[in-house]
Amino acid sequence: MTLKEKCPILQFADLGDERGKLVVIEGGQAIPFDIKRVFYIYDSDSTVVRGQHANKESEFVLINVAGKSKVRITDGREEYIVELNKPMMGVYLPKMIWKDMYDFSSDSVLLVLASTHYDGKEYIRNYDEYLEIMGVNND
Numbered sequence: 001m002t003l004k005e006k007c008p009i010l011q012f013a014d015l016g017d018e019r020g021k022l023v024v025i026e027g028g029q030a031i032p033f034d035i036k037r038v039f040y041i042y043d044s045d046s047t048v049v050r051g052q053h054a055n056k057e058s059e060f061v062l063i064n065v066a067g068k069s070k071v072r073i074t075d076g077r078e079e080y081i082v083e084l085n086k087p088m089m090g091v092y093l094p095k096m097i098w099k100d101m102y103d104f105s106s107d108s109v110l111l112v113l114a115s116t117h118y119d120g121k122e123y124i125r126n127y128d129e130y131l132e133i134m135g136v137n138n139d
Contacts, residue, residue, distance in 0.1 A: 003078035007097060010061060012088045023088050025063075025113070032092060033059050033115040040065075040111045044104040051099040054130050056122040059115040062101070063090035067108030072100040076136035084110070098130055 012030055015022045027035035041050055051071075062071055068085035075097060082091045090113075093099055101110060116122070124130045131137075 003073065003075055003080055006075070006094055007073050007080075007082075008092055009082065010090045010092055012063075012090065014088050021087070025061075025090075027113070031061050031113055035113050035115070036117050037114040038111070039114075040109055041101070041104075042109045044069075044108065045106060046103050048102065048104060050101040050110075052125065052127075054096055054098045054124045055116075056124065057095060057116055057119070058122060059095055060093040060099075061090045061113040062093065062099075063087065063111045063113070065109050065111045067105035068103075069101055069105070069108050069110050070103040072102070074098045076131045076134040096134070098127065 010030065012023045012025055015024060025031060027033060044050065062084060064084035065087045068083060071082045071084060071091060073080055073082065073091070073093065084091065104110070124133065
């Protein structure tokens with residue numbers, strides 16, 4: 001399975017009408033897990049890099065509900081970049097995927113849906129350690 005297959009782009013239905021836009025996202029349906037935690041990143045700029053970690057237990061869906069940002073996704077072997085620029089699209093990130101979020105527009109609001117409550121012990125924040133765990137030679 002390729003990295004793009006492991007980390008698919010999700011499209012959410014736009015249920016809006018003449019009154020405005022409405023996007024509904026439900027855990028276990030549009031999102032492939034039950035949502036345990038929600039947070040968002042805002043007031044970053046194009047020079048900031050967020051994320052820079054992998055998670056042993058958590059799955060995520062990232063959605064730019066305003067503005068845009070990019071996500072570099074890698075498993076140590078493959079890499080691809082997703083531009084999140086529509087509030088009805090997101091990217092699914094399973095466990096043990098390294099993620100860097102960057103190139104935030106000034107109006108960016110990056111919504112993150114997580115499958116777990118926060119536990120700092122399940123984060124891998126050192127990329128060389130991540131590669132070792134993934135069995136990737138970094139030479």
